[in-house]
Amino acid sequence: GAVVSQHPSWVICKSGTSVKIECRSLDFQATTMFWYRQFPKQSLMLMATSNEGSKATYEQGVEKDKFLINHASLTLSTLTVTSAHPEDSSFYICSARRLFGSGTRLTVV
Protein backbone atom coordinates (compact mmCIF):
# COMPACT_ATOMS: atom_id res chain seq x y z
CA GLY A 1 0.00 0.00 0.00
CA ALA A 2 0.86 3.66 -0.17
CA VAL A 3 3.51 4.66 2.35
CA VAL A 4 5.68 7.69 2.97
CA SER A 5 9.21 6.63 3.85
CA GLN A 6 11.53 9.05 5.63
CA HIS A 7 15.26 8.62 6.18
CA PRO A 8 17.18 8.81 8.41
CA SER A 9 15.04 8.30 11.49
CA TRP A 10 17.59 10.09 13.62
CA VAL A 11 20.79 11.99 13.04
CA ILE A 12 23.35 13.76 15.20
CA CYS A 13 25.53 16.37 13.58
CA LYS A 14 28.07 18.95 14.63
CA SER A 15 27.20 22.62 14.68
CA GLY A 16 27.98 24.25 11.34
CA THR A 17 27.52 21.16 9.21
CA SER A 18 24.64 20.33 6.87
CA VAL A 19 22.19 17.47 7.10
CA LYS A 20 19.96 16.02 4.38
CA ILE A 21 16.67 14.29 5.11
CA GLU A 22 14.92 12.23 2.45
CA CYS A 23 11.21 11.70 1.98
CA ARG A 24 9.96 9.10 -0.49
CA SER A 25 6.47 8.17 -1.60
CA LEU A 26 6.16 4.42 -2.04
CA ASP A 27 3.60 2.98 -4.45
CA PHE A 28 2.36 6.40 -5.47
CA GLN A 29 3.57 9.59 -7.05
CA ALA A 30 3.45 12.90 -5.24
CA THR A 31 3.73 16.20 -7.06
CA THR A 32 3.35 17.92 -3.72
CA MET A 33 4.95 17.05 -0.40
CA PHE A 34 4.95 18.95 2.86
CA TRP A 35 7.67 19.42 5.46
CA TYR A 36 6.79 19.95 9.10
CA ARG A 37 8.77 20.68 12.22
CA GLN A 38 7.67 19.56 15.66
CA PHE A 39 9.13 20.58 19.01
CA PRO A 40 8.62 18.34 22.06
CA LYS A 41 5.01 18.24 23.23
CA GLN A 42 3.96 20.72 20.57
CA SER A 43 1.97 20.60 17.39
CA LEU A 44 3.22 20.22 13.86
CA MET A 45 4.26 23.45 12.23
CA LEU A 46 4.28 23.55 8.46
CA MET A 47 7.65 24.71 7.16
CA ALA A 48 7.22 24.47 3.43
CA THR A 49 5.38 22.93 0.53
CA SER A 50 7.60 20.98 -1.83
CA ASN A 51 6.56 21.03 -5.49
CA GLU A 52 7.98 18.62 -8.04
CA GLY A 53 9.92 20.42 -10.72
CA SER A 54 9.56 23.88 -9.19
CA LYS A 55 10.61 25.94 -6.21
CA ALA A 56 9.29 25.15 -2.77
CA THR A 57 6.84 27.47 -1.07
CA TYR A 58 7.99 28.45 2.40
CA GLU A 59 5.78 29.49 5.30
CA GLN A 60 6.26 32.87 6.85
CA GLY A 61 9.28 32.99 9.14
CA VAL A 62 11.02 29.94 7.67
CA GLU A 63 14.46 30.72 6.25
CA LYS A 64 14.57 29.27 2.76
CA ASP A 65 18.36 29.56 2.57
CA LYS A 66 18.71 27.53 5.73
CA PHE A 67 16.14 24.85 4.93
CA LEU A 68 16.79 23.85 1.34
CA ILE A 69 14.11 21.75 -0.30
CA ASN A 70 14.54 19.80 -3.52
CA HIS A 71 11.73 17.85 -5.17
CA ALA A 72 13.54 16.40 -8.15
CA SER A 73 11.23 13.49 -8.87
CA LEU A 74 7.63 12.46 -8.33
CA THR A 75 8.65 10.17 -5.47
CA LEU A 76 11.43 12.02 -3.68
CA SER A 77 11.73 15.27 -1.78
CA THR A 78 14.73 16.23 0.31
CA LEU A 79 15.18 18.75 3.10
CA THR A 80 18.69 19.98 3.77
CA VAL A 81 19.37 21.85 6.98
CA THR A 82 22.39 23.99 6.17
CA SER A 83 24.90 25.25 8.70
CA ALA A 84 22.96 23.58 11.47
CA HIS A 85 22.94 25.03 14.96
CA PRO A 86 21.63 23.61 18.25
CA GLU A 87 18.40 25.58 17.89
CA ASP A 88 17.67 23.60 14.70
CA SER A 89 17.42 20.44 16.80
CA SER A 90 13.90 19.18 16.33
CA PHE A 91 11.68 16.46 14.90
CA TYR A 92 11.19 16.90 11.15
CA ILE A 93 8.31 15.13 9.42
CA CYS A 94 7.32 14.96 5.78
CA SER A 95 3.90 14.29 4.33
CA ALA A 96 2.36 13.37 1.00
CA ARG A 97 -1.24 12.70 0.13
CA ARG A 98 -2.29 12.99 3.77
CA LEU A 99 0.21 10.29 4.80
CA PHE A 100 3.11 11.11 7.09
CA GLY A 101 6.61 9.77 7.29
CA SER A 102 7.97 8.38 10.53
CA GLY A 103 9.95 11.53 11.19
CA THR A 104 13.62 12.42 11.64
CA ARG A 105 15.01 13.40 15.01
CA LEU A 106 17.81 15.92 14.39
CA THR A 107 20.21 16.73 17.20
CA VAL A 108 22.86 19.37 16.60
CA VAL A 109 25.75 19.33 19.05
Next chain:
Amino acid sequence: QQQVKQSPQSLIVQKGGISIINCAYENTAFDYFPWYQQFPGKGPALLIAIRPDVSEKKEGRFTISFNKSAKQFSLHIMDSQPGDSATYFCAASKGNGGATNKLIFGTGTLLAVQP
Protein backbone atom coordinates in the same frame (compact mmCIF):
# COMPACT_ATOMS: atom_id res chain seq x y z
CA GLN B 1 -8.69 32.70 10.66
CA GLN B 2 -6.16 29.98 10.00
CA GLN B 3 -6.19 28.61 13.53
CA VAL B 4 -7.69 25.40 14.73
CA LYS B 5 -8.27 25.39 18.47
CA GLN B 6 -8.16 22.07 20.29
CA SER B 7 -9.11 21.05 23.81
CA PRO B 8 -8.37 19.64 26.27
CA GLN B 9 -4.59 19.77 26.30
CA SER B 10 -4.49 16.48 28.19
CA LEU B 11 -7.03 13.85 29.11
CA ILE B 12 -7.05 10.88 31.47
CA VAL B 13 -9.68 8.20 30.89
CA GLN B 14 -10.30 4.86 32.52
CA LYS B 15 -10.14 1.73 30.40
CA GLY B 16 -13.49 1.15 28.76
CA GLY B 17 -14.51 4.78 29.03
CA ILE B 18 -15.21 7.33 26.31
CA SER B 19 -12.52 9.83 25.32
CA ILE B 20 -13.77 13.08 23.83
CA ILE B 21 -11.55 15.69 22.17
CA ASN B 22 -12.90 18.90 20.73
CA CYS B 23 -11.79 21.26 18.00
CA ALA B 24 -13.05 24.58 16.69
CA TYR B 25 -12.21 26.54 13.59
CA GLU B 26 -12.89 30.00 12.20
CA ASN B 27 -12.26 29.75 8.49
CA THR B 28 -15.47 28.69 6.75
CA ALA B 29 -13.44 27.78 3.66
CA PHE B 30 -12.16 24.67 5.46
CA ASP B 31 -13.89 21.62 4.05
CA TYR B 32 -11.83 18.65 5.19
CA PHE B 33 -11.30 17.72 8.83
CA PRO B 34 -9.03 14.80 9.71
CA TRP B 35 -7.88 13.42 13.03
CA TYR B 36 -4.39 12.05 13.52
CA GLN B 37 -2.89 9.82 16.20
CA GLN B 38 0.77 10.17 17.09
CA PHE B 39 2.89 7.94 19.29
CA PRO B 40 6.17 9.26 20.77
CA GLY B 41 8.96 9.42 18.20
CA LYS B 42 6.66 8.56 15.30
CA GLY B 43 4.90 10.47 12.58
CA PRO B 44 1.15 11.10 12.79
CA ALA B 45 -1.18 8.44 11.45
CA LEU B 46 -4.53 9.30 9.90
CA LEU B 47 -7.37 7.95 12.03
CA ILE B 48 -10.54 9.25 10.48
CA ALA B 49 -11.68 12.28 8.50
CA ILE B 50 -14.93 14.05 7.73
CA ARG B 51 -16.27 16.54 5.24
CA PRO B 52 -18.88 19.17 6.19
CA ASP B 53 -21.72 17.58 4.25
CA VAL B 54 -22.21 14.98 7.00
CA SER B 55 -22.69 15.43 10.74
CA GLU B 56 -21.13 12.19 11.90
CA LYS B 57 -18.74 9.53 10.70
CA LYS B 58 -17.91 6.32 12.50
CA GLU B 59 -15.06 3.90 11.93
CA GLY B 60 -14.79 1.16 14.51
CA ARG B 61 -14.39 2.73 17.95
CA PHE B 62 -13.67 6.18 16.49
CA THR B 63 -16.43 8.67 15.70
CA ILE B 64 -16.23 12.24 14.42
CA SER B 65 -19.13 14.54 15.21
CA PHE B 66 -19.33 17.68 13.10
CA ASN B 67 -21.33 20.83 13.78
CA LYS B 68 -21.08 23.10 10.77
CA SER B 69 -23.08 25.99 12.22
CA ALA B 70 -20.94 26.07 15.36
CA LYS B 71 -17.75 25.43 13.40
CA GLN B 72 -16.81 22.66 15.76
CA PHE B 73 -15.92 19.01 15.44
CA SER B 74 -14.98 16.36 17.93
CA LEU B 75 -13.42 12.92 18.18
CA HIS B 76 -15.02 10.27 20.34
CA ILE B 77 -13.09 7.13 21.22
CA MET B 78 -15.43 4.48 22.53
CA ASP B 79 -14.27 1.70 24.86
CA SER B 80 -10.90 3.42 25.30
CA GLN B 81 -7.96 1.07 25.70
CA PRO B 82 -4.44 1.59 27.13
CA GLY B 83 -3.13 1.14 23.58
CA ASP B 84 -5.02 4.30 22.61
CA SER B 85 -2.72 6.34 24.83
CA ALA B 86 -1.13 8.80 22.41
CA THR B 87 -1.31 12.39 21.26
CA TYR B 88 -4.26 13.25 19.05
CA PHE B 89 -4.33 16.13 16.60
CA CYS B 90 -7.26 17.56 14.74
CA ALA B 91 -6.61 19.36 11.50
CA ALA B 92 -8.40 21.30 8.79
CA SER B 93 -7.83 21.94 5.14
CA LYS B 94 -9.38 23.69 2.18
CA GLY B 95 -9.92 22.20 -1.24
CA ASN B 96 -11.90 19.13 -0.23
CA GLY B 97 -8.90 17.36 1.22
CA GLY B 98 -6.93 17.42 -1.99
CA ALA B 99 -3.38 16.18 -1.74
CA THR B 100 -1.93 19.56 -2.65
CA ASN B 101 -3.74 21.44 0.10
CA LYS B 102 -1.91 22.06 3.34
CA LEU B 103 -3.24 20.96 6.70
CA ILE B 104 -3.61 23.31 9.64
CA PHE B 105 -3.15 21.38 12.87
CA GLY B 106 -4.67 21.85 16.28
CA THR B 107 -2.45 22.04 19.34
CA GLY B 108 -2.83 18.38 20.28
CA THR B 109 -4.32 16.38 23.13
CA LEU B 110 -2.29 13.94 25.17
CA LEU B 111 -4.55 11.02 26.03
CA ALA B 112 -3.71 8.58 28.79
CA VAL B 113 -5.97 5.57 29.24
CA GLN B 114 -5.52 4.00 32.64
CA PRO B 115 -5.91 0.22 32.98
